[in-house]
Amino acid sequence: MSSVQKENTKPVVGLVGLGAMGKGVALNLLSKGYDVVGFDVNSEALRWLESQGGKTSPSLRQGAGSVDILISFVVNDAQTESALFGQDGALESLQSHALVVTCSTMPPSYVQSLGKRLQARGIGLVDAPVTGGQVGAHAGTLTIMAAGHPVHVACVKPVLETFGKSVYVLGDEPGMGSQMKVINQLLCGVHLAAAGEALALARRAGLPLDTSLEILKSGAASSWMLGDRGPRMVRESFDDITSAVNIFVKDLGLVVDAARQSTFPAPIANAAYLSFLATAAKGWGALDDSAVFKHYSQINAE
Template identity: 30%
Template sequence: MRIGFIGLGVMGSPMAAHLAAAGHNVITSLNRSPLPTELSKAGMQVLSTPAEVARAAEVIITMLPNTPDVDRVLFGTNGVSEGLSAGKLVIDMSSISPTATEGFAAKISAAGCDYIDAPVSGGEVGAKAASLTIMVGGKSAAFERAKPLFELMGKNITLVGEKSGSGQICKIANQMIVAMNIEAVAEALVFASKAGCDPAKVRAALMGGFASSRILEVHGERMIKRTFAPGFRIKLHQKDLALALEAAQALGVALPNTSSCQQLFSSVASQGKQDEDHSGLVQALEALASHTVA
């Protein structure tokens, strides 16, 4: 299959590489220089514009940072929409606005093509291991068409709903839970450490109880060892929580703890640390306690 893949960042590159390794002909537009090594070795074809990619491909996948980026690539000058013909499939795997996603889907459908939103969770590690969780919104027929491709990039693949934007809503819910878990682990470790306990031993003890979690395992260790090199940047989590709060306002839903987490992320970002890993949220609580977990 000829697959257009636009957005060869930290996660997009290994995702595209898995498709190429499976024998698909993967092409992209010239939005990254140089081409990642694994894709260059796979003979990935580079075209000049997203429109050219859409003309050449049967399926077009986008994996971009934010809503305006997807809008520009799909509908801007020389965008994907200019190269579409009836019957093609557009898959957006970015994490963006559910409301905007509904509009994008309507425009793509009007061109006689299918559109599904399929944001992912699992970070760079999951992208490299092809173990991503993929949350999908769109028609079941389009999902079945895309599923063999998803299976090359992820393990937990769910059609959340046939309404466009359902995948994005699920991803926002995921990011809310992750943020609150990070905050809970950070709060507990700051509390235990300031009380005079060894935070590493507290973490080890908690890993054997009901409080055990993947966040405690991975991010708890990051907090103790001060390893905030980004796996998932604070500024990206801020973007996701902003989408949550925007959608919640439209729905008339209160998200008090999501709001608190966003404020803590903002506190750390205001110190110029927006590109650190989201486990760095602990630094906001450390500042409030005048105590560093270590």
């Protein structure tokens, strides 16, 4: 198998998805001297990349032929499928030595299948979902959960390390990284829902929310989600969006589905999923995910 990187040269990196996460990744890649070719349906995002020193292409199919590593930061499996196999998909023009890296949160079963489909076309897949959010993408401190053929992982690891502080290798088969991301999202969603429930109960009891939050953060009850999202719940500042309620509806849906496929009941994850689903059903799906507090507050008011 040929390497994606010639001696003493850096691979050309294609980046699909120039949203909040993708922009931070692009900046880190460019700052480390990588040539970046960006793809996005938003023309403003493409102009932004060009202003930062990156390159763009009129179409994904046309531009993919010039890249060695194609990294996808799209929203989900449907967008991944379109980016690779759609009418303007990259697969038809990717070079035989190219590697695809998927960083989206997707069903492990889909990623497993994708790896086999790409392998049949002579293309390697590295399954590399991330955690750390928009802040981590811009700071280059994401945690990356990688899985794939050891040669493929070794080829892409220097690229991943430009935007990831920690790159963990979980196995040789695509899908194992996504399985780890599902477990990560289980805890994130449960911690966030629990923070909303606790603070809503504090409000119902007549306690001062700001003081209640400080007390909860100071001891064993604290969590990263409580510390990050709790202040937004206290201020009820749900329009300052870093991650929307709908994202956790999607992610916890993946958790529930993966648990069901493993014949694992996951009752706490299911409860958190229903809380985010109820929040979205009330018309708050596009708000910051801390708006799950609104759902619990409304329940307490009834």
